[in-house]
Amino acid sequence: MSIDGKIATRTGDSELSSRSDLRRVHKLRATHDAILVGINTVRIDDPLLNVRHVRGRDPVRIILDAAASLSTRSQIAVTSKKIKTILVASPRADKARIRRLEKLGINVITSAKKSGLKGLLAKLRGLGIRSILVEGGGATNWEFVRQNLVDEAIICIAPRLIGGAASSTLVDGAGFARVALSAKMRLCSCAKRSDELIVRYSKL
Numbered sequence: 600m601s602i603d604g605k606i607a608t609r610t611g612d613s614e615l616s617s618r619s620d621l622r623r624v625h626k627l628r629a630t631h632d633a634i635l636v637g638i639n640t641v642r643i644d645d646p647l648l649n650v651r652h653v654r655g656r657d658p659v660r661i662i663l664d665a666a667a668s669l670s671t672r673s674q675i676a677v678t679s680k681k682i683k684t685i686l687v688a689s690p691r692a693d694k695a696r697i698r699r700l701e702k703l704g705i706n707v708i709t710s711a712k713k714s715g716l717k718g719l720l721a722k723l724r725g726l727g728i729r730s731i732l733v734e735g736g737g738a739t740n741w742e743f744v745r746q747n748l749v750d751e752a753i754i755c756i757a758p759r760l761i762g763g764a765a766s767s768t769l770v771d772g773a774g775f776a777r778v779a780l781s782a783k784m785r786l787c788s789c790a791k792r793s794d795e796l797i798v799r800y801s802k803l
């Protein structure tokens with residue numbers, strides 16, 4: 600994120616990472632069973648979500664996409680025969696859309712948003728996924744924070760001020776109404792790399 604907590608500009612440009620930070624993120628990816636993002640991030644960034652800046656194995660990719668709207672031309676979709684991909688759709692998602700994605704090699708599982716992320720995490724555990732790197736965007740991060748499911752927050756503060764009330768921030772959604780109710784975390788480490796700061800917080 601930028602110094603002012605933005606993870607993208609108002610137009611959705613999120614290319615904040617330096618080369619060295621990309622290597623750090625990819626190293627981190629390789630140590631997790633899965634990477635998880637929301638569908639807006641896939642729509643806007645069209646990411647690959649693999650490990651390519653360092654050597655390491657690709658984690659499973661998990662996309663939260665209630666309507667099963669993932670484009671069949673997205674980088675995720677076209678590489679899903681090579682890299683294991685799970686799409687989490689609503690039980691009410693269009694069946695034809697689901698079949699189209701399954702044909703590409705995507706494992707579509709269903710989970711109702713209103714039943715919360717804990718149920719989804721239990722299902723994923725059943726599929727052998729025990730650690731998840733949640734990579735955003737702000738709406739997805741908020742749901743994990745709101746449901747008290749964040750063990751650690753590992754954040755690179757990039758030396759930029761982006762601004763914009765409409766720009767995505769690290770944690771969006773409705774937010775907590777009072778500081779007393781917000782998620783409190785403990786600083787575990789802090790490293791300066793050139794003009795960047797990498798901070799690691801854990802759950803209290």
Ligand SMILES: NC(=O)c1ccc[n+]([C@@H]2O[C@H](COP(=O)([O-])OP(=O)(O)OC[C@H]3O[C@@H](n4cnc5c(N)ncnc54)[C@H](OP(=O)(O)O)[C@@H]3O)[C@@H](O)[C@H]2O)c1
Nearest residue numbers: 606607613637638639640663664665735736737738739742
């Ligand atoms: N700088 C960075 O490191 C970084 C990283 C990631 C993203 N980004 C930026 O973040 C922006 C996108 O963030 P965003 O907040 O708009 O979207 P997002 O978190 O990527 O996606 C949110 C969408 O995910 C779907 N979803 C399904 N189940 C969900 C659940 N249980 N909880 C939350 N979402 C669920 C919802 O759409 P449906 O209801 O249609 O399913 C929701 O609208 C982009 O500009 C991207 O570039 C930056």
